[in-house]
Amino acid sequence: MQLYQDYHLASANTLSLPSVAKQLVCLDHVDQLPELQPLMEAAARRWVLGGGSNMVLANYIDALVIKVQTKGIRILSETTDQVLIEAQAGENWHGFVQYCLAQGWLGLENLALIPGTVGAAPVQNIGAYGIEVDQLIEQVQVWDVAQAKMCVFNSAACQFSYRDSVFKRSLPGRYLITAVQFRLQKKSTWQPVMRYPDLSSHPDLQGEPTALAIFNAVVQIRQRKLPAPAVLPNAGSFFKNPIVSARQYEVLLQNYPTLVAYPYGEDQYKLAAGWLIEQAGWKGKQLGPVGMHKNQALVLVNYGGATSTEVRALVEMLKRDIKQKFDVLLEQEPIAVQ
Template identity: 50%
Template sequence: MPLVFSDQDLQTHNTLGLPARAAVATLDDESAIPDLCEALSSGRETDAPLFVLGGGSNLVVAARPRRRVLRVALRGIRLWRETTTHWFVEAAAGEPWHGFVDHCLSQGWPGLENLALIPGTVGAAPVQNIGAYGLELDQRLHSVVAWDLRAGRERELRADECGFAYRDSLFKRDGAGRWLIVRVRFALPKAWAPRLDYPDLRDYPGLGSPTGGAGEIPSPRSIFDAVCDIRRRKLPDPAVQGNAGSFFKNPVIDAGQADRLRHRYPDLKAYPQADGRVKLAAGWLIEQAGWKGRRLGPVGMHERQALVLVNHGGAQSADVLALARAVRADVQARFGVDLEQEPVVLD
């Protein structure tokens, strides 16, 4: 059945809770995609470029975006195949990410527990190359099944073909409207080992044993529960207070600049990278610049986590972008470091 775009409210489809209306169609059946590609290639769909929407958790949306919105609601999870070393699990792009992680654990397929409680959908996860608590998505991803809407064909891209980088991917760099991810496949290791390098997990009291015993190997479920608890204590719930999670990327700078900053700021939060550069904690920079808990009109940086921009009520996209510019300017003026925002803009 052909997709039909109609004027719809998007306020409940972006976690910042910004008021917006756009021409929206919902994709819940892959059989509609070939017709969409044919319409795009023939010029029948020329009103405005497409924007593919997942859970809206990484989005700043204008009140009346010019782009049409394709909301992905494809569902389904299956064990795609199994080897002696891995479970290969496939999930449809519209599956809620946190529910997918929980489902994998319930089936005895660990490996994604460090990424618990991240908002959004499975299909959006590779676009941003999500990561948290010492694990990046590309470390567990096998392949992505996506339609190249420009070429009008479905492709399977291996992990090494996705152009993954820190909070970045081929799907993000190629621009909105080209790639429509329909399924994502994960390689979950049977020789599972806990990932507890991140300080919040390493220091979590009693983590690891279902019985709480000291020295026992943590269970995947106990790590999942710990991550959920840590995130709930540190981060606001988008259902209660509008936000898009971490609003800025942690900047990566060269070692020389990091050394100069350490000389001026001995408490600088800095982490050496494999390529010799140094990653800084954007939240620490923002807090030192005086923005933790500070408001600018109806928006502000969260009082417990300076990296999270929150909507205190009634905000528009212009308010969000004005605050982002102010924070970036103050961090640049104080530290000489450029911050890059994570959420994409739908205008």
């Protein structure tokens, strides 16, 4: 196991921000954890890095960065209706979704083309088109650095909520996710989830769509709406959809009849952050090397040479404008790594 000093991370984050880690080590197999433990204990600060797709990296990260690259997918149990599978944390998320679909393990198709790794999925509780990953997670296996041992978190212990989990809220580097278990459906019990208009109105999904058809439609929609990070660096959806009370929703609806929102639990609504941003005039707006994408107002992009300082400046200006116009506070979705 090699320990790198002053490691450049520009190619390891999808926003392509220039960043240098004080130290970096790659975890290729869980058997390396006992060897890695002393390094993690000695480090004053730690950060776990997967695909770097949901992070805003500072210019210099005064910490030990652990890049998780473990691979492997296996069946734990199987019935005629369901399958329980385990995927290692370093598996590419979209590749994992494709693999499951090819095996006839269904349920992940709405989460196609989300960048990142399997291990990062529960941290952020990723979601898209009516599905959040916690609906499919059985348990998460982690290495607890504080206790120097492997632990298992069932779904309840993960404390999942909208784009959040106990892993995101805990001290950075306390838990290193090593594997995630998913309970998926076979064709006999699978039910399509098509609540979002982009899917319900899609011409290829009329009648009784298959999971593969939904997967293909999601890929097509995301490719049309979202820039590929390899072409135009970005971190995907940059802001959470804000959740407001029913009363605040009614007030907003009176002032903005075209407001896009969805019921969320009891007496709450989830507002479309992209709609708010577009209405405030930020869609396609650019400040120096950073801006909000011309086709999807929710996506912050790096046009070339941007730093975390410039990203932060744009974010603060945009949030201030949204607060003044709608009295709604936007929350950044990507994690800021300092």
